[in-house]
Amino acid sequence: MSKHQYAMVMDLNKCLGCQTCTIACKKLWTDRDGTGYMYWNNVETRPGLGYPRQWDRIGGGWKDGSLQPSPLPTMDDYGHAWEYNYEQRLYEGKKQPVMPSPEPKSGVNWDEDVGGMNEDENYFFYLPRICNHCTHPACLEACPRKAIYKRDEDGIVVIDQERCQGYRYCIKACPYKKIYFNEVMGKSEKCIFCYPRLEKGQVNACAAQCPGRLRFVGLLDDPESPVHKLVLVHKIALPLFPEKGTQPNVFYVPPFNPPKRENYGKSIQEDPRVPLDYLIYLFGPEVKDVIVRLESELRKTQEGGRSEALQLLIGRDAETRYRVRPQLVQIQL
Amino acid sequence: MKTRPLLIVVSAVSLLSSMIWAQAGTKPAAGQALSAATSSTSADNLLHAGSAAWGPIAVKHIALNRTPPLYDTDEAATLEISTVDVRLARVGGKLLVQLIWRDPTHDAVTLAEVPNTAPETRFRKVPTEADDRFFDAAAVMFPEKSGINAMAPSLQMGDTEHPVEIYYWNSTRGAMLMQAQGRSTTKRTGRTFPVSATYQNGQWSVNLELPDLPAGTPVAFAVWNGSQKDRDGRKYFSVWQVLE
Numbered sequence: 001m002s003k004h005q006y007a008m009v010m011d012l013n014k015c016l017g018c019q020t021c022t023i024a025c026k027k028l029w030t031d032r033d034g035t036g037y038m039y040w041n042n043v044e045t046r047p048g049l050g051y052p053r054q055w056d057r058i059g060g061g062w063k064d065g066s067l068q069p070s071p072l073p074t075m076d077d078y079g080h081a082w083e084y085n086y087e088q089r090l091y092e093g094k095k096q097p098v099m100p101s102p103e104p105k106s107g108v109n110w111d112e113d114v115g116g117m118n119e120d121e122n123y124f125f126y127l128p129r130i131c132n133h134c135t136h137p138a139c140l141e142a143c144p145r146k147a148i149y150k151r152d153e154d155g156i157v158v159i160d161q162e163r164c165q166g167y168r169y170c171i172k173a174c175p176y177k178k179i180y181f182n183e184v185m186g187k188s189e190k191c192i193f194c195y196p197r198l199e200k201g202q203v204n205a206c207a208a209q210c211p212g213r214l215r216f217v218g219l220l221d222d223p224e225s226p227v228h229k230l231v232l233v234h235k236i237a238l239p240l241f242p243e244k245g246t247q248p249n250v251f252y253v254p255p256f257n258p259p260k261r262e263n264y265g266k267s268i269q270e271d272p273r274v275p276l277d278y279l280i281y282l283f284g285p286e287v288k289d290v291i292v293r294l295e296s297e298l299r300k301t302q303e304g305g306r307s308e309a310l311q312l313l314i315g316r317d318a319e320t321r322y323r324v325r326p327q328l329v330q331i332q333l
Numbered sequence: 334m335k336t337r338p339l340l341i342v343v344s345a346v347s348l349l350s351s352m353i354w355a356q357a358g359t360k361p362a363a364g365q366a367l368s369a370a371t372s373s374t375s376a377d378n379l380l381h382a383g384s385a386a387w388g389p390i391a392v393k394h395i396a397l398n399r400t401p402p403l404y405d406t407d408e409a410a411t412l413e414i415s416t417v418d419v420r421l422a423r424v425g426g427k428l429l430v431q432l433i434w435r436d437p438t439h440d441a442v443t444l445a446e447v448p449n450t451a452p453e454t455r456f457r458k459v460p461t462e463a464d465d466r467f468f469d470a471a472a473v474m475f476p477e478k479s480g481i482n483a484m485a486p487s488l489q490m491g492d493t494e495h496p497v498e499i500y501y502w503n504s505t506r507g508a509m510l511m512q513a514q515g516r517s518t519t520k521r522t523g524r525t526f527p528v529s530a531t532y533q534n535g536q537w538s539v540n541l542e543l544p545d546l547p548a549g550t551p552v553a554f555a556v557w558n559g560s561q562k563d564r565d566g567r568k569y570f571s572v573w574q575v576l577e
Contacts, residue, residue, distance in 0.1 A: 032452040033459040059406065069406050072465040081460050144403070144517050144565050163520075167565045168464075169403070181464040184447060186506060 004325075005135070005155035006193055007220040007227040008207070009237045010128055011253040011313055014214035017126035019043050021206035021215075022108070025130075027225045029192070037082025040191035041206045042108050043128045047116040047278060051129075051178055052077035052107045061138050061175030061244030069142065069172035078147030078180075080108035118260065118275050125274060126257040127282075128214075130206065131178040132158045132239065132248030139190075142173035146259035154219070155249065157191045166187055175244035201326040203318070213315045218323035220249060225323040226312055227251070234296075234309040236290050238283040253313065254279050256291045257298065268295055357536075367393055367427065367552060367574040369421035379422055379429040380540050382529040385429050387540075390420045393546035395554060397434075397569035408562060413437075414569050415552055417471075421576070428543040430500075432471050432554065437535045439560025440469045467564050470503040470557040471539050474566045478563030485573045488553060489516040489566075500541055502528050504559070508541070516566070523535070 005097045011037070025041035032219050044050045052073035059070030082100040089098045115124025133150075140148040147163035148170060159170070159179070166186040171179045194204035202208070207215035218225025220232070230237045230251070237251035259266050260273045268291060269276070279287045297307040315321040360475040372379060374386040394416045402410050404479035411437075420431040445459045452458050476486050478495040486495030490513035499511040499519065508528040514518040527542040546552070 031458070034461040035466075036458055036460045038461075067406075069404050074465050075461070075463050078464070083457060142404075145519075146517055165519075165565070169565075173466075181461070183461040183464060183466075184444065184459050188402055240476050 001135070002150055002152050002155035004158065004222075005220045005249055006133065006198065007218065007231065007251065008130070008193075008204070008229050009230045009251045009253065011214040011216075011315075012125055012127065013253060013257055013313075014212040015043065015126040015128055016212050017043055017045070017109075017112070018211060019109070020211055022119050022210050024205040024209035025191075028194075030189075034182035035180075035189070037075065037078045038043075038180035038182070038189065039108050040178070040180075040189075041128065041130045043126050044113050045115060046127045046282070047124070048111045048114060049106075051079070051110075053106060053110075055177035056241065058177075059175070060173055061241075061246055062136070062175070063245070066306075067138055067142055067173050068175075069169065070175075070177075072168060072172055073177060076106060077199075079104065079110065085128075093319040098255050099267070100122040116275075117279070118273065121260060123260075123274055127191050127240075129176065130207070130250060131193070132176055132246065132250045133155065133193055135186070135247035135249065136245065138173040138175060138244075138246050139170035139179055142169040144169060145169075153196070154195070156195050157190075158195070159188055159190055161185075161187055161189075175241060175246060175249075191241060198324050199326055201324055202311040203322040203324055207322065208254055213321060216312075216315065216321050219325060222323060222325070226321055229312060230309070234297075234312070236293055236309055236313075238286055238290055240282060241287075242284045252283065253294070254283055254287050254290055256294050364410075366577050367419065367421065368577040369423050372422040372424045372429070374424065376424045376427045376429060376542060377521055379424060379431075380527055380542050382531040382538065382540065384540070387420055387422070390422055390431075392418045392420055392433075393574075395419050395571045395574065397554075397556060397571055399569055400566050403565075403567060407567075410561070410567065413561065414556055414558060417569075417571065418557055419554060419574075423545055426545050428545045430473055430541045430543060432473075432539045432541070432556075433536060434471075434556055435536050436469060436556075436558055438469075438558070438560035439504075439532050440467065441532070441534055442466070442468070444505060465507045467559040468503055468505040468557075469537060469559045470501065470563075471537070472499050472501040472555045473541060473543060474499045474553045474555070475543075475546060475550055479546050485551040487515065488570070488573065490519055491515060499540050500526055500543055502530065502541060503557075504530065504532075504537075528531065528568055548577050552576055 021041050022085055030038050042051050059068050080102050082104050084098050084100055088094040133156055145163050147160045165185040168181055179188050179190050193284045203217050207217050216226040237253050239248035239251055255274050256268055259268045259271045297309045300307045370390045378386050399410045399412045414434050418433040422429045447459050474497050477498055486492055486497055491497035493517050496514040501511050502508045508525045510522045510524040511519050530539040553573050554571040556569040
C-alpha cells in the first residue's frame with residue numbers, strides 16, 4: 001500500500017463524448033514515434049466494442065489470488081494509426097481526394113453512438129477510460145523485470161522505461177488493457193496520471209480540458225478532496241469491473257438519469273433508460289444502491305431541499321473538482 | 334490443453350535437474366566439456382556469415398531444455414527445438430562462437446528506421462506496425478569472473494556473488510551486451526558486439542564474437558523462438574558447459 005492514493009471520479013451523466021480529454025492526453029504524451037495507435041485516455045461508446053476491441057471480455061486481473069493473463073490484443077483490435085495524403089493533394093497537385101491510409105477498419109471509438117437496444121429504444125452512453133492506478137495492480141505483479149512500480153507517495157503506477165524490456169506480460173495481465181506496446185522503442189507505456197503536472201500543482205490534462213467538467217481529482221485518503229467525498233462519504237461512485245480484483249482508483253458515477261419515458265417524479269428504477277443489467281455488468285451489483293442514493297438526492301432537490309452530493313457533482317469550479325497536493329512529493333535526489 | 338500438466342511436469346523435471354546446476358558455488362560435472370579449436374584463420378573470416386572456415390571445427394550438439402509457462406493461462410511451452418549445435422574457435426585473443434539450430438519459423442522483421450530528428454519536429458511519426466510479435470534470439474552466458482575452477486553461478490542469470498555477462502542477439506534488434514546478478518536483474522549495458530546471422534532452409538546460423546575466455550569457464554546457451562511467443566525466461570536453455 002502506498003502512503004497516499006490519487007484517484008479520479010468521472011460522472012458519466014455529464015460525458016459528451018467529445019474526445020477533448022483524448023486529444024489533451026495525446027498531444028501531451030503520445031505524439032512520439034510508435035505511439036500513433038495508443039490513447040492513454042480514450043472515450044468509448046457503451047455498450048460497444050471498446051478499445052481495444054472486446055477488452056472487457058478477454059480476461060486479465062485476478063482470480064482466487066492468481067493472475068489471469070488474457071491473449072494479447074492485436075493491432076487490428078486497437079486500430080492502426082492512419083495518416084492522410086495531404087501533401088499529395090495540396091502540394092503535389094494530385095487530383096485524388098484526401099484519403100486515410102492504411103484504410104481504417106477499427107479505431108478508438110469505432111462504433112460511436114451505436115449503443116444497444118433497451119426493448120424498443122436505442123440507448124448508449126460514453127465511458128472515458130484511463131489507467132486505473134490500481135491498489136493491487138495485476139500489471140505490476142506480472143512484470144518479471146520488476147519494471148512497474150507504484151509510487152509510495154501518491155499511488156500512481158508507472159513503468160520504469162530503463163527496466164522495461166517489452167515482454168508485454170503486463171498488457172496480458174491488465175484487465176482494462178491500459179498498457180500499450182511501443183514496438184519502435186521496444187517498451188510498454190501507459191497513463192502516468194500526469195504526475196509531472198500534479199507535482200507542479202496542475203491537475204491532469206484530461207481533467208483540465210474536459211468541457212463537461214465531469215472529472216474530479218484528489219487523494220482518496222484526503223477527507224477534504226472531492227474524490228474522497230464522492231467515493232467514501234456520499235458513496236455514489238464505483239470502480240469498473242470490481243470483480244477483476246485489482247481495486248481500481250478511477251471511479252464512475254453511473255449514468256442514471258433521466259428515466260426512459262417521462263422525466264419527473266418517476267423512479268429511474270421503474271423505467272431505466274440504461275438497462276440495470278448492463279450497469280451491473282460494468283460496475284457490479286452495488287450500482288443498484290448507488291442509483292437509489294442518487295435518486296434520493298435528486299428527489300431531495302426536486303422537493304426544494306439541498307443535496308451536498310449533487311452540488312459537488314455539478315462541480316462549478318476547479319477548486320470544487322480538484323484538490324492537488326504538490327507538497328506531497330518527496331524529492332529524491 | 335490436456336497434455337499441459339504432463340508438459341509442466343516434464344519441463345519442471347528438466348528445470349529441476351538444471352537447478353542443481355543452478356545452485357551457486359557448484360562445479361559443472363565432467364561430460365559437459367566444451368572444446369574450443371584454435372583457428373589459424375582471422376576472426377573476421379569466422380564472423381562472416383556462412384564462412385567455410387568453420388568447416389573443420391568439431392560440432393557439439395547441446396541439449397536444450399524448455400522453461401515451463403509462467404502463468405496458467407500462458408500457451409504451452411512445447412519443445413520444438415531440442416538441440417543447438419555449437420562450435421568454438423579461439424583466434425587472436427577472441428572467442429568466436431557459432432550457434433546453429435533448426436527453427437521452421439523465421440521470426441524477424443526490419444523495423445522502420447527512426448529519423449535522426451526529434452519526433453515533435455516531424456509531422457509524421459514512425460508507427461508501431463504490430464504489437465503482438467516476438468522474435469527469434471540467442472544468447473551466450475558466462476560468469477563475469479571466469480577462470481580455472483570457477484564456480485558456476487546460478488543458471489538463472491547468475492547471483493549476487495557471481496554476476497554474469499550475457500551476449501544476446503535478437504533477429505530484429507541486433508546484438509546487445511547484458512549483465513545480471515540473478516533472476517530479473519538483467520540490464521542492458523548499452524554496449525554491443527560483432528555478430529552475423531543467417532536464416533536458410535529452416536535453420537539459424539549465428540556467429541558471435543566474444544572476448545577470449547580461459548579454460549574452465551562455465552558457459553551456457555539460450556535460444557528463443559518468436560513463433561512460440563518466447564521472450565524473457567520463456568525460452569530454451571542449456572545447462573552449464575565447461576570450456577576446455
